[in-house]
Amino acid sequence: MVKFMRESGSEYLAVVPDSRHLGDDLEAVARTLLEIDATGSTVICMDIDFPDPIQNAFQALGVKGVSRTRSKRVRESMRLRAAQGKALGRPLFGYRIGADGKLEVLPKEAAVVQFIYRLYTSDDMGYRLIAAHLNERGITTRKGSPWNVVTVRDVLRNPAHTGTYARFGLRLPKVHEANIDAETFKAAQDRMRARRPIGRVARPEPFLLSGLAQCASCGNTMMGVTRRQKWKRKDGRRGTGVYRYYQCQSRQNQGRCDYRTWRSGLLESTVISQVTDKLARRVAEAKPNDGLPGDRAKEIRAMRREKVSASQRRLLAALKRVARTEIPLNLIGDYLDELDSLKRMAQEPVDDDLADVLARLEADPLPDFDELRAILEENITGIVVREEAIDVRL
Secondary structure, eight states, X not given: OHHXXXXXXXXXXXXXXXXXXXXXXXXXXXXXXXXXXXTTOEEEESOSSOOSHHHHHHHHTTOTTOOHHHHHHHHHHHHHHHHTTOOXXXXXXXXXXXXXXXXXXXXXXXXXXXXXXXXXXXXXXOHHHHHHHHHHTTOOOTTSOOOOHHHHHHHHHOGGGGTOEEETXXXXXXXXXXXXXXXXXXXXXXXXXXXXXXXXXXXXXXOTTXXXXXXXXXXXXXXXXXXXXXXXXXXXXXXXXXXXXXXXXXXXXXXXXXXXXXXXXXXXXXXXXXXXXXXXXXXXXXXXXXXXXXXXXXXHHHHHHHHHHHHHHHHHHHHXXXXXXXXXXXXXXXXXXXXXXXXXXXXXXXXXXXXXXXXXXXXXXXXXXHHXXXXXXXXXXXXXXXXXXXXXXX
């Protein structure tokens, strides 16, 4: 069927009894749906309760922890509460659940919500600056945690702050007291849309040291950041530039660390150089035929298996988000690509000769991204980044 859709050049609506006709497990179903989606066609299931193929897959394939009977009962109960405008789950920041089951304003938190909207719409601040602004004033989230780009963005996106209840396709205005007036909320959404690229999914180039490097100043993880800048030259022509660097996650998301940044190319090349030098010394000091200790080889194999398992868990979590219509299906392709790459690496033999590992690092050109990343993960225990120095530990 997929081959016919691909070769015909037309778009179709495919109707299947249930998702078992698309694959034997969730991963296979997702792959089939992505293939069909790429042809411009759509799939639905002949199931009144679960016509969506991803939602249906969680029911039809007997995914652990998902009961069809319980899911139907829960959905009906939630629909009934939604029709009455009653809160579902934990109340959002700025509200609590009242005795009648509806949202009630928490004045102290509501003032913070209004402050966030003012900073965003009137003071023209971005998510990160707003988070830093709140954290500098000692204002925390309900859990007592610092604000970050995600928690700020979630406040700005939620229509419930206007008194509107939106769940299960229902949109009930003025169900509870508003924290923000409709005009301010619209202004925030308009600004978000104006700043968001239209018609494309961002697929940034990965950073080699993501999750491996640690900030010496506060101990948090270093993360890769990409900045795109535009400017106008004196002759009237426009210039553009893309800048990649590593920055402490505390500073990036919460504005709480004074650590300076490192250019990505400089940090990565310095780390590779240090790993190469330290491996060379170990090889020179090793006795003939010395390889990795037996336990170390086992650790590497276990590390590879755990990375595959972690990738599978991320895929499952993402598919659940697709089922809840939180993200589009086409984003699942990135999760599958990552899983495929990790599975291939898990099948490769463990390089138990440090001289061979060293030779791969000294090759010209260097190994590709995935192989180089694997070498670093399997041969270093930490990277501590200071303002003017880097400490790599094998």
